[in-house]
Amino acid sequence: QSALTQPASVSGSPGQSITISCTGTSSDVGGYNYVSWYQQHPGKAPKLMIYEVSNRPSGVSTRFSGSKSGNTASLTISGLQAEDEADYSCTSYTTNITLPYVFGTGTKVTVL
Amino acid sequence: QVTLRESGPALVKPTQTLTLTCTFSGFSLSTSGMCVSWIRQPPGKALEWLARIDWDDDKYYSTSLKTRLTISKDTSKSQVVLTMTNVDPVDTATYYCARVTPVIKAFDSWGQGTLVTVSS
Numbered sequence: 001q002s003a004l005t006q007p008a009s010v011s012g013s014p015g016q017s018i019t020i021s022c023t024g025t026s027s028d029v030g031g032y033n034y035v036s037w038y039q040q041h042p043g044k045a046p047k048l049m050i051y052e053v054s055n056r057p058s059g060v061s062t063r064f065s066g067s068k069s070g071n072t073a074s075l076t077i078s079g080l081q082a083e084d085e086a087d088y089s090c091t092s093y094t095t096n097i098t099l100p101y102v103f104g105t106g107t108k109v110t111v112l
Numbered sequence: 113q114v115t116l117r118e119s120g121p122a123l124v125k126p127t128q129t130l131t132l133t134c135t136f137s138g139f140s141l142s143t144s145g146m147c148v149s150w151i152r153q154p155p156g157k158a159l160e161w162l163a164r165i166d167w168d169d170d171k172y173y174s175t176s177l178k179t180r181l182t183i184s185k186d187t188s189k190s191q192v193v194l195t196m197t198n199v200d201p202v203d204t205a206t207y208y209c210a211r212v213t214p215v216i217k218a219f220d221s222w223g224q225g226t227l228v229t230v231s232s
Contacts, residue, residue, distance in 0.1 A: 003158060034217050034218070036218035036219070038159075038219070044224075045208060045222040045223065045224050045225050046159065046208070046210075046219070046222055047222070048216075048218055048219060048220050048221075051216050051217065051218035051220070052216075052217060052218070055216075057216065057220060089158065089159050091159075091161070091218075091219070093217075096175070097172070098172070098173070098175050098178070099161075099172075099174055099175045100161075100164065100172050101149070101161040101164075102161070103151075103158055103159040103160060103161060104158065105158050106157075106158045106159070
Protein backbone atom coordinates (compact mmCIF):
# COMPACT_ATOMS: atom_id res chain seq x y z
CA GLN A 1 0.00 0.00 0.00
CA SER A 2 1.60 3.30 -1.08
CA ALA A 3 1.40 6.46 0.97
CA LEU A 4 -1.22 9.03 0.00
CA THR A 5 0.26 11.81 -2.14
CA GLN A 6 0.35 15.37 -0.80
CA PRO A 7 2.23 18.43 -2.09
CA ALA A 8 5.47 18.93 -0.21
CA SER A 9 4.71 22.55 0.51
CA VAL A 10 1.96 25.14 0.24
CA SER A 11 2.24 28.79 1.15
CA GLY A 12 -0.04 31.79 1.47
CA SER A 13 -0.26 35.27 2.93
CA PRO A 14 -2.20 36.08 6.07
CA GLY A 15 -5.91 36.24 5.34
CA GLN A 16 -5.70 34.15 2.19
CA SER A 17 -7.12 30.68 1.66
CA ILE A 18 -5.04 27.66 0.79
CA THR A 19 -5.94 24.11 -0.14
CA ILE A 20 -3.91 20.95 0.47
CA SER A 21 -4.67 17.89 -1.64
CA CYS A 22 -4.39 14.25 -0.62
CA THR A 23 -4.53 11.78 -3.49
CA GLY A 24 -5.02 8.08 -3.08
CA THR A 25 -6.84 5.31 -4.87
CA SER A 26 -10.24 3.65 -4.95
CA SER A 27 -8.88 1.29 -2.28
CA ASP A 28 -8.48 4.05 0.27
CA VAL A 29 -9.55 7.71 -0.21
CA GLY A 30 -12.01 6.89 -2.98
CA GLY A 31 -13.47 3.89 -1.22
CA TYR A 32 -14.27 5.31 2.19
CA ASN A 33 -15.46 8.51 3.82
CA TYR A 34 -12.91 7.99 6.57
CA VAL A 35 -10.33 10.60 5.59
CA SER A 36 -8.86 12.64 8.43
CA TRP A 37 -6.39 15.52 8.64
CA TYR A 38 -3.77 16.32 11.26
CA GLN A 39 -1.84 19.47 12.11
CA GLN A 40 1.64 19.12 13.60
CA HIS A 41 3.79 21.93 14.91
CA PRO A 42 7.54 21.29 15.25
CA GLY A 43 8.35 18.97 18.13
CA LYS A 44 4.68 18.41 18.92
CA ALA A 45 2.26 15.53 18.50
CA PRO A 46 -0.24 15.62 15.63
CA LYS A 47 -3.63 17.19 16.34
CA LEU A 48 -6.85 16.02 14.69
CA MET A 49 -8.35 18.82 12.58
CA ILE A 50 -10.87 17.04 10.33
CA TYR A 51 -12.41 13.55 10.47
CA GLU A 52 -14.70 11.61 8.16
CA VAL A 53 -13.79 13.91 5.27
CA SER A 54 -15.44 17.09 6.49
CA ASN A 55 -16.23 16.96 10.22
CA ARG A 56 -14.47 19.22 12.70
CA PRO A 57 -13.82 18.03 16.25
CA SER A 58 -14.96 20.28 19.02
CA GLY A 59 -12.58 23.20 19.47
CA VAL A 60 -11.16 23.25 15.94
CA SER A 61 -11.55 26.57 14.15
CA THR A 62 -14.23 26.84 11.46
CA ARG A 63 -11.48 28.18 9.20
CA PHE A 64 -10.55 24.55 8.59
CA SER A 65 -12.73 22.57 6.21
CA GLY A 66 -12.46 19.28 4.34
CA SER A 67 -13.90 17.77 1.20
CA LYS A 68 -13.43 14.86 -1.16
CA SER A 69 -13.88 14.20 -4.86
CA GLY A 70 -13.14 10.77 -6.22
CA ASN A 71 -9.74 9.61 -5.02
CA THR A 72 -8.63 13.05 -3.82
CA ALA A 73 -9.41 14.66 -0.49
CA SER A 74 -8.70 18.29 0.31
CA LEU A 75 -8.12 20.45 3.37
CA THR A 76 -8.84 24.15 3.02
CA ILE A 77 -7.62 26.74 5.48
CA SER A 78 -9.37 30.06 5.07
CA GLY A 79 -8.29 33.36 6.63
CA LEU A 80 -4.75 32.04 6.98
CA GLN A 81 -3.06 32.99 10.26
CA ALA A 82 0.53 32.81 11.44
CA GLU A 83 -0.38 30.05 13.89
CA ASP A 84 -1.49 27.85 10.98
CA GLU A 85 2.12 27.43 9.89
CA ALA A 86 2.74 23.74 10.51
CA ASP A 87 2.90 20.35 8.84
CA TYR A 88 -0.36 18.76 7.74
CA SER A 89 -0.97 15.08 7.08
CA CYS A 90 -3.96 13.18 5.78
CA THR A 91 -4.88 9.58 6.48
CA SER A 92 -7.49 7.18 5.22
CA TYR A 93 -8.93 3.79 5.95
CA THR A 94 -8.04 1.22 3.31
CA THR A 95 -9.66 -1.92 1.97
CA ASN A 96 -6.53 -3.83 2.90
CA ILE A 97 -7.49 -5.61 6.11
CA THR A 98 -3.84 -6.16 6.93
CA LEU A 99 -3.09 -2.43 6.61
CA PRO A 100 -6.22 -0.58 7.66
CA TYR A 101 -4.67 2.89 7.62
CA VAL A 102 -2.42 4.77 5.23
CA PHE A 103 -0.91 8.21 5.88
CA GLY A 104 -0.12 10.97 3.44
CA THR A 105 3.36 12.19 2.61
CA GLY A 106 2.82 15.41 4.55
CA THR A 107 2.62 19.10 3.55
CA LYS A 108 4.51 22.01 5.05
CA VAL A 109 2.31 25.10 5.21
CA THR A 110 4.18 28.40 5.28
CA VAL A 111 2.52 31.70 6.12
CA LEU A 112 4.36 34.37 4.17
CA GLN B 113 -9.82 14.33 30.19
CA VAL B 114 -8.19 11.87 27.82
CA THR B 115 -4.42 11.45 28.05
CA LEU B 116 -1.96 9.01 26.54
CA ARG B 117 1.72 8.74 27.39
CA GLU B 118 4.39 6.66 25.70
CA SER B 119 7.34 5.27 27.59
CA GLY B 120 10.33 3.16 26.67
CA PRO B 121 14.07 3.29 26.06
CA ALA B 122 15.54 6.27 24.29
CA LEU B 123 18.39 4.21 22.86
CA VAL B 124 18.48 0.62 21.65
CA LYS B 125 21.17 -1.33 19.84
CA PRO B 126 20.67 -2.92 16.44
CA THR B 127 19.16 -6.44 16.55
CA GLN B 128 17.69 -5.83 20.01
CA THR B 129 13.99 -5.93 20.87
CA LEU B 130 12.24 -2.63 21.55
CA THR B 131 9.36 -2.54 24.02
CA LEU B 132 7.13 0.54 24.23
CA THR B 133 4.28 1.12 26.64
CA CYS B 134 1.31 3.42 26.14
CA THR B 135 -0.37 4.33 29.42
CA PHE B 136 -3.70 6.06 29.02
CA SER B 137 -6.45 7.58 31.11
CA GLY B 138 -9.87 9.08 30.57
CA PHE B 139 -11.25 6.12 28.63
CA SER B 140 -11.46 2.34 28.78
CA LEU B 141 -10.16 -0.01 26.12
CA SER B 142 -12.96 -2.41 27.07
CA THR B 143 -15.54 0.01 25.64
CA SER B 144 -17.05 -1.34 22.43
CA GLY B 145 -15.46 0.27 19.38
CA MET B 146 -12.44 1.70 21.18
CA CYS B 147 -9.02 1.15 19.61
CA VAL B 148 -5.42 2.19 20.24
CA SER B 149 -2.83 2.43 17.49
CA TRP B 150 0.92 2.90 17.36
CA ILE B 151 2.28 5.34 14.79
CA ARG B 152 5.85 6.42 14.20
CA GLN B 153 7.63 9.29 12.50
CA PRO B 154 11.30 9.15 11.49
CA PRO B 155 13.07 12.50 11.85
CA GLY B 156 11.91 14.85 9.10
CA LYS B 157 9.70 12.21 7.53
CA ALA B 158 6.04 11.28 7.26
CA LEU B 159 3.88 9.50 9.78
CA GLU B 160 3.66 5.72 9.44
CA TRP B 161 0.94 3.57 10.98
CA LEU B 162 2.30 0.46 12.73
CA ALA B 163 -0.33 -1.49 14.62
CA ARG B 164 -3.75 -1.38 16.24
CA ILE B 165 -5.48 -3.26 19.03
CA ASP B 166 -9.23 -3.18 19.51
CA TRP B 167 -11.51 -3.41 22.54
CA ASP B 168 -12.26 -7.04 21.63
CA ASP B 169 -8.53 -7.87 21.35
CA ASP B 170 -8.50 -7.92 17.54
CA LYS B 171 -5.06 -6.90 16.29
CA TYR B 172 -3.82 -5.41 13.04
CA TYR B 173 -0.28 -4.80 11.82
CA SER B 174 1.49 -2.90 9.09
CA THR B 175 2.08 -5.35 6.27
CA SER B 176 5.74 -4.41 5.95
CA LEU B 177 6.47 -4.83 9.67
CA LYS B 178 4.06 -7.52 10.82
CA THR B 179 6.71 -10.20 11.30
CA ARG B 180 8.51 -7.94 13.79
CA LEU B 181 5.62 -6.40 15.72
CA THR B 182 3.45 -7.59 18.59
CA ILE B 183 0.75 -5.45 20.19
CA SER B 184 -1.02 -6.32 23.42
CA LYS B 185 -3.16 -4.67 26.06
CA ASP B 186 -3.66 -4.79 29.79
CA THR B 187 -7.08 -3.28 30.32
CA SER B 188 -6.78 -3.32 34.10
CA LYS B 189 -3.61 -1.20 33.89
CA SER B 190 -4.90 0.96 31.01
CA GLN B 191 -1.83 0.09 28.98
CA VAL B 192 -1.02 -0.98 25.45
CA VAL B 193 2.37 -2.49 24.74
CA LEU B 194 4.18 -2.68 21.41
CA THR B 195 7.23 -4.85 20.90
CA MET B 196 9.45 -4.64 17.84
CA THR B 197 12.09 -7.28 17.31
CA ASN B 198 15.41 -7.06 15.49
CA VAL B 199 15.54 -3.25 15.37
CA ASP B 200 17.67 -1.43 12.80
CA PRO B 201 18.88 2.18 12.55
CA VAL B 202 16.03 2.82 10.07
CA ASP B 203 13.64 2.25 12.99
CA THR B 204 14.90 5.45 14.60
CA ALA B 205 11.77 7.55 15.03
CA THR B 206 9.37 9.22 17.39
CA TYR B 207 6.78 6.64 18.37
CA TYR B 208 3.25 7.76 19.19
CA CYS B 209 0.21 5.97 20.52
CA ALA B 210 -3.19 7.32 19.56
CA ARG B 211 -6.83 6.55 20.25
CA VAL B 212 -9.68 5.84 17.86
CA THR B 213 -13.22 5.97 19.24
CA PRO B 214 -16.44 4.46 17.91
CA VAL B 215 -17.81 8.00 17.43
CA ILE B 216 -14.83 9.71 15.83
CA LYS B 217 -13.21 7.15 13.57
CA ALA B 218 -9.89 8.95 13.48
CA PHE B 219 -6.89 9.39 15.77
CA ASP B 220 -8.55 11.91 18.08
CA SER B 221 -6.08 11.84 20.97
CA TRP B 222 -2.32 11.34 20.81
CA GLY B 223 0.48 10.88 23.29
CA GLN B 224 3.38 13.34 23.26
CA GLY B 225 5.59 10.75 21.55
CA THR B 226 8.85 9.13 22.56
CA LEU B 227 12.01 9.36 20.48
CA VAL B 228 13.77 6.04 20.02
CA THR B 229 17.26 5.99 18.52
CA VAL B 230 18.68 2.74 17.19
CA SER B 231 22.47 2.88 17.26
CA SER B 232 25.37 0.79 18.37
